[in-house]
Amino acid sequence: MLTNDNTEETKLHLAALESYSTGKITPLLKEELKYYIQSRRLSEGKNELVVDFNTVPKKSQQLRPEEVARLERRREQNRRASEKFRGKKKTELQNLQKVCQHLEKRNKELLREVGNLQAERDAMYERVMKVLQMHDVKTY
Template sequence: MAETLHGTNMDSENSKTMSPAVMEEVETEKLNRVFLSSMKEGDPLPLIKEELKYLIQSRRLAVGKEELSVKFHPPLTPQLEPEDRIKMKKRREQNRNAAQRFRTKKKSKKEKVEKELEFLNSRNNELRAKVEDLERQVHMYRQYIDCVSQDAIHLENFPPK
């Protein structure tokens, strides 16, 4: 029986003529189909929606209310007037131009920052080299001062007293 009802929508007329056992079987079949598709897609949302729909329907039927029949239709896209189409095309063109200007400005700003970074890195390397050279000179002068001061000590002691 479930195979013959497979894929059909249960409306309120159909559900009134079916026995509760058949309705339960049909709902179980729907849940099984939705469960398998949810597992394939990896998205639990359709299964949750179907379970909620089943829960609401069973509660409505349990308290004696009639079954809900909800059918969704895709929203109709309104036909635009020619002047509205022109406005829309103009807006799209303006947006496209603004986006292009933004991308160009962003690219030039990025290039400017990259050039500044390159300059600062080279300047940093120059200054580091200069610091090394000055440290070498300081070390050399300290050695010279040490030699001169030791020679001065020797010269003071040279004429024995």
């Protein structure tokens, strides 16, 4: 069992080095999760779980022709659905961009109008002040 602990520890160290070198925490998390699951299984009195991700499952090698055809139809259907979804999102984005451009244009128009109204207000204020000064009226 000592060799197994050393192997697990080595795997954990390698995962930590990979995480450090790539800047991603995923390899380390995977190894820690595997270690946690194994230790929990052993503490519950269960056998050690051995999973080999490099082997191809036997079931996929034994698919019948109709299953293969059904799988291909599903993949094609999924591709079409994905294209349709991406097209919808693209159209939606374009519409939002048009709305945004329209609103920005309207905002500029309104800001320009505000500036004109402020200038008009200031000009009127100046006229009123001149009239008041001409009649020697004191302002409070």
